Amino acid sequence: SWTMANVVEEQVAAIAAQIGDRRAICGLSGGVDSAVAAALVQRAIGDRLTCVYVDHGLMREGETEQIERDFVAVTGADLRVVDASEQFLTALAGVTDPETKRKIIGREFIRVFEQAALDVIADAKEHGETVDFLVQGTLYPDVVESGGGTGTANIKSHHNVGGLPEDLMFTLVEPLRTLFKDEVREVGRQLGLPDTLVQRQPFPGPGLGIRIIGEVTRERLDVLRQADAIAREELSAAQLDTEIWQCPVVLLADVRSVGVQGDGRTYGHPVVLRPVSSEDAMTADWTRLPYDVLAKISTRITNEVAEVNRVVLDVTSKPPGTIEWE
Ligand code: XMP
Numbered sequence: 001s002w003t004m005a006n007v008v009e010e011q012v013a014a015i016a017a018q019i020g021d022r023r024a025i026c027g028l029s030g031g032v033d034s035a036v037a038a039a040l041v042q043r044a045i046g047d048r049l050t051c052v053y054v055d056h057g058l059m060r061e062g063e064t065e066q067i068e069r070d071f072v073a074v075t076g077a078d079l080r081v082v083d084a085s086e087q088f089l090t091a092l093a094g095v096t097d098p099e100t101k102r103k104i105i106g107r108e109f110i111r112v113f114e115q116a117a118l119d120v121i122a123d124a125k126e127h128g129e130t131v132d133f134l135v136q137g138t139l140y141p142d143v144v145e146s147g148g149g150t151g152t153a154n155i156k157s158h159h160n161v162g163g164l165p166e167d168l169m170f171t172l173v174e175p176l177r178t179l180f181k182d183e184v185r186e187v188g189r190q191l192g193l194p195d196t197l198v199q200r201q202p203f204p205g206p207g208l209g210i211r212i213i214g215e216v217t218r219e220r221l222d223v224l225r226q227a228d229a230i231a232r233e234e235l236s237a238a239q240l241d242t243e244i245w246q247c248p249v250v251l252l253a254d255v256r257s258v259g260v261q262g263d264g265r266t267y268g269h270p271v272v273l274r275p276v277s278s279e280d281a282m283t284a285d286w287t288r289l290p291y292d293v294l295a296k297i298s299t300r301i302t303n304e305v306a307e308v309n310r311v312v313l314d315v316t317s318k319p320p321g322t323i324e325w326e
Contacts, residue, residue, distance in 0.1 A: 004183065004186040004187055004189075004190050005190055007179070007183070007187060008040065008043075008187055008190050008191065011040050011044075011175045011187075012040060012043050012044045013044075014175070015040060015041050015044035015045065015173060015175055016044040016045060018133075018173060019041075019044065019045050019048070019132075019133055019173065021048070022048070022129070022130065022131075022132045022133065023045075023048045023049070023050070023124050023129055023130065023131045023132065023133070024041055024045065024048065024049045024050070024131065024132070024133035024134070024135050024173060025049070025050050025051075025052065025117055025120050025131050025133070025134055025135070025170070026038040026041060026049060026050070026051045026052070026134070026135035026136075027051075027052050027053075027054070027113055028051050028052065028053040028067055028071070028079070029053075029205065030053070030059055030063050030064070030066070030067055030203070031137075031200060031203065032137075032181075032184060032185060032188060032197065032198060032200050033137030033138075033139060033176060033184060034135075034136075034137040035067070035071055035137075035188065035193060035197055036137065036176065036184050036185075036187055036188040036191065036193065036198075037135050037136065037137035037173075037174070037175050037176055038051050038071075038075070038077060038135060038137075039071075039074070039075045039077070039188070039191045039193060040175045040176075040187070040191065041135050041173060041175065042075045042076065042077045043075075043191065046076075047078045049077065049078065049135070050078050050079075050080065050120045050131075051077050051078065051079045051080070052079075052080050052082065052113060052116045052117065052120070053067050053068070053079060053080070053081045053082070054082050054084055054109055054112045054113055054116070055081055055082060055083045055084060055085060056084055056085060056088045056105065056108070056109065056112075056207065056209075057083075057084070057085025057086075057088055057089060057218075057221065058085075058088065058105070058206065058207030058208045058209045058216075058221065059207055059208070060203070060207075060208065060225060060228050060229065060232070061225045061226070061228065061229040062196075062229070064081070066194070066196060066197055067079070067081075068081055070193075070194050070196070070197065071193070071197065074191070074192045074193055074194065075191070075193075080116060080119075080120070082112055082115075082116050084108065084112045085218075087108060087112065088104075088105065088108050088209075089216065089217070089218060091104050091107075091108050092104055092105070092209065092215070092216045093215070093217075094215060095215065095216070096214055096215055096254075098210055098326035101206060101209050101210055101216070101326075102206050102210065105205070105206040105207075105209050106205070106206075109205075114168060117131075117168060118168070121168075131170075132170065132171055133170055133171050133172070133173045134170035134171070134172055134173065135172075135173045135174075135175075136172055136173070136174050137174075137176055137184075138172075138174040138176060138177055139176050139177070139179060139180065139181060139184060140176075140177060140178055140179055140180055141180065141181075143177050151171070151172065185198050185199065199241065201241070201244070201245065201246040201247075202245070202246050202281065203246070204324060208221055208224050208225065208228070210324055210325075210326050211224060211228075211248055211249065211250045211251065211324070211325065211326075212224055212250075212251045212253050213250060213251065213252050213253060213254060213255075213325055213326060214252075214253035214254035215253070220251060220253050223251060223269070223305060223307045223308065224249065224250075224251040224271070226301075226304065226305045227249050227251070227271045227301045227305050227308055228249040230297060230300045230301050230304060230305070231247060231249050231273060231297050231301070232247070234293060234296050234297045234300065235247060235275075235289075235293070235297075238290065238293045240287075240289065240293065243277065243287065244275050244276070244277065244287050245276050245277055245278035245279075245281065245284060245287075245323075246276060246278075246323065247273060247274060247275040247276070247287075248272075248274040248323065248324055248325065249271055249272070249273060249274070250271060250272040250274060250314075250324075250325045251269060251271050251308075252269055252270045252271070252272065253269060255269060255270055256268065256269060257269065257270045257309055257310040258309075259302075259309030259310060261309070266309045267309075268306075268307050268308055268309035268310070269307055269308055269309070269310075270308070270309075270310040270311070270312055271301060271308050271310075271311055271312075272311075272312050272313070272314050272325065273294070273297065273311065273312070273313050273314065274286075274314040274323065274324075274325065275287040275289055275313075275314075276318065276323050278318075278323070281323060283317075283318055283319070284317065284318040284323055285317050285318075286313075286314060286315045286316060286317060289313075294313060297311065298311040
């Protein structure tokens with residue numbers, strides 16, 4: 001639309017003025033907000049923006065490629081992908097408590113991002129340049145919630161962790177501060193970002209790590225990733241994406257369910273479908289999906305994912321149930 005085209009133009013000019021001929025860094029999460037913020041800054045300062053994507057190995061199928069390939073193709077952004085999946089899995093070994101998982105994933109994320117940022121700073125230094133700015137995809141509702149502050153920050157204060165090396169102090173660039181989510185999506189469209197990215201439903205920072213009930217392992221992630229991809233594919237094919245706020249697929253990795261296949265009994269795991277409708281994730285209702293869509297998802301998952309022999313549907317509202325299972 002005309003208005004959003006204007007927003008793009010104004011923001012690009014404002015960013016160019018703020019950053020001048022200095023350098024900026026931006027962490028991409030795989031989500032809409034950071035991608036749109038980065039694309040705006042890229043348009044303003046080109047390759048003086050370095051994007052960093054920490055691949056924690058907990059993303060869904062195709063999401064890392066979406067950033068690595070599609071985002072870069074459209075924006076031409078200078079992107080550094082850090083494959084840290086081994087580090088995250090090692091740190092998560094033996095951990096089953098949900099809050100401990102979150103803490104570990106948050107902590108490792110900061111460690112990896114911090115090191116990547118230091119590398120970017122060191123590279124800039126070789127050319128006599130400094131990296132003074134950190135780009136963040138803060139939206140208007142986040143600004144209101146946090147009391148409206150702005151200015152300088154470091155990676156840790158954003159994640160509520162204290163103490164940081166001096167050279168990781170940045171001035172914040174927050175080009176989405178006045179926008180609501182649907183406006184951010186529109187800006188993303190204006191910038192040519194693919195629909196798969198722009199329309200992406202909410203996905204938690206700890207990713208699939210909190211959708212495996214039990215210990216997170218590479219094998220379990222592979223199983224869940226396959227089941228989740230099937231569910232998303234069928235929901236999209238049935239054009240239910242806009243009706244559904246999000247649909248976690250949860251692997252009950254410590255539960256074994258008996259099944260039968262051919263001549264033999266199987267001993268696999270159940271996955272839970274958790275489709276919810278919501279306005280803001282504060283409250284939610286379970287989405288009344290058509291039976292034929294549920295049947296298709298169930299048949300495909302049990303046929304195509306060897307370790308899963310049962311698909312169950314979560315019919316709990318929030319409250320009392322949360323959207324995620326942990
Ligand atoms: P719950 O499960 O509390 O989720 O109903 C509400 C919304 O928040 C998302 N969620 C998270 N997002 N880190 C995140 O970035 C987290 O640890 C986390 N836990 C839940 C959830 O997907 C839903 O959109």
